[in-house]
Amino acid sequence: MPLGNIPEDIYVPLVYIDIDNSGALTGTPTLVNKVLIIGQQLASGTATALDTRRIGTSEADMDNAYGKGSMLAKMLKRFRKINPSTDMYALGVADLTGSAATATITVTVGTASAGIVALLIDGVSMQVAVKAGDDATVIATSIVAAVTAKTDLPITASAAAGVVTLTCKWKGETGNDIDVRYNYYDGELLAKGVTVTTTAMTGGAGTPDISAIVAAIPDEWYNHIVIPYSDTQSLNGLRDELVDRYGPLKMMEGTAYTAMRGTFSETSTWGEGRNDYLITCMGTNKSPSSPWDFAAAYGARASYSLAIDPARPLQTLVLTGILPPAKTDRWDWTERNLLLQSGVATYMVTAGDEVAIEREVSTYKVNSYGDPDPSYLDITTPATLGYLRYSLKAMVTNRFPRHKLAGDDVLDFIDPGQPIVTPKIMRNAIIEQARIDWVPKGLMEDMEGFKASLSVYRDESNKNRLNCVWKPDIVNQLRVFAALTQFKL
Structure with a gap:
């Protein structure tokens, strides 16, 4: 009788021993997770738009590839600081058709005393020195110098007659979400005699061509995808791709992480308009940190933890480097509970003023008939099912090839x-x-x-x-x- 790969018609003596590894494995081979981070790049970057490249640990390489101060470079840095081990890939999006967001910082002075103007832009703190007798023009010029020195910022600055104009480095509506404020930290006070008035970033217009982005995603298994966009068209396009990958023919399940900045009313309305079991969105409220920074931190913490145990909840895990809203702006228990019911993931603020995941819900709430369906309420459910499917597939292909x-x-x-x-x-x-x-x-x-x-x-x-x-x-x-x-x- 045949035995393994040893034929029966052997006449040459003596010993022939085949080796079969089909029964060697017990348990499941380790699943090596991969994450894809999508974001806008600057023209100063060397990477080709819509090309996917593997990312290491060098922040200088991230800046060189996608432009210093770019959305994508900042996302990659935030992700890597929180999650140093997951295999990370980046897909850069070229500048959009549209307009760049702008904001102003207006300085008025009576008689200035020595002190500081403590600014916080996109979650980055800078203290601008004020000398006794400085006028508005001098202080505005100093603000421009301080902003320009922070090359990681996503904005440029210019000044005229005591008014500083901030301009996003890229076009698109995402620039409207860059936060500009002063005196964020306890104890920060403006120099006496100096008044500062800020306006919100506004005027950014344009959304990406999601079909081109989706088409550029390689036909490889990315367990986690971080995306900075929360507009309907972008999420619909990504949703369709994720559902296709999740199906039985491709079996490349993945969860997408995004974030949305807005008031309670805006955020809950957004959540009620989505119903995606493979997309989770963190509502950022009026955090000084940008939504794409939030999304990168959320995806980093989730991908690291779910790779260890896909069924373990993510609650209490800290999003390192993300800043909470001012105490007067934070959502209370009732508001966060309502947001969770609307399919918006929430965070809590710890006693140490850290932002931590409160519950990692997907946007899925109802079945195809519009009736309540909690089966995919938390992203741990598809993560667990994905592991079980991978484990079953690996067992069959290894033992019965x-x-x-x-x-x-x-x-x-x-x-x-x-x-x-x-x-x-x-x-x-x-x-x-x-x-x-x-x-x-x-x-x-x-x-x-x-x-x-x-x-x-x-x-x-x-x-x-x-x-x-x-x-x-x-x-x-x-x-x-x-x-x-x-x-x-």
Whole structure:
């Protein structure tokens, strides 16, 4: 009888030993996660727009590739500071058709005393020195110098007659989300005799050609995608791509992370307009940090944690470097609860004034009939299901790569070395995978129920096809602990 790859018609002595690795693996091979970060680049960058390149740890390389002060360079730096290990790729978007956002800082002076103007632009702090007797023109010029020295800022500055004009380095409506303020930190005060008035960034117009971006994404598995855009057209295009990749033919599931800046009303309205189980959006409120910075930090923390355990909740994980809104602007419990119901992920502010994930919900809320459907409420659900699918696929391709298919009736007659799989053999292999991998890793519960419901059978129309219906009861997360205290006197 044939044995492995050893033919029967061998006459030359003596020993021939084949090696078969199909039974070598137990558990699941490590899934190496990859993340794709999409963002706008500047003309000063050397990277070709819509080309994907692997990113290391050098911030100088990020600046050289996408332009110092560019949206994408800042996203890459933020991601890498939080997540130093995940394999990271970048896809740069060239400047858009449209207009760049602008804002003004107007300085008025009575009689200036020595002191400072403590500015915070895009979450970056700078202290502008004021000398006694400085007039508005001098102080405005000093502000321009301070802004220009911060080359990582996404804006340029110019001054005339005591008015500083800030201009976003790129076109598009995203520039409207750059925050400009002063006296953010406790204890910061303007120099006596100096008044500063700021306006919000405005006038930015233009959204990207999402079809070109999606077409440029390589046909490779990116487990996580960070995108700075939250407009309807961009998210619709990315949604369609993610759903296609998630399907059974490609099996390249991935979650997209974005962020949206706005008031409670604007953010909740935005959330009610989306219903995507593979997209999660963090509402930033009036944070000094930009939405693309938020998205990069959120994606970095989530991708790092979910690679370790896709079922473990992300609540309390800190988004390092992200600044919270002023205390008077922060959403209260009721507002955050309503936003979660609208499909907007929320954060909390720790006692140390750190921004931490509160709940990582997707925007999915209702089924195709518009009825409530919590099945994909949290992004841990598709993350867990994605791992289980990968694990099952890896088991089948490793253990049964070139096997013949037969009915269970041959089990008592086939030789042990025969590469034959039957429904019973496959069923036992799946049960073993659950027992040694899925349950011990805390990804699945109710092992007995899983065994009872598992069905593996040959297709009636195609005898070369083995069908499987499996119903893993995936673990849940401790989101709420409720207790009723009934005391006695």
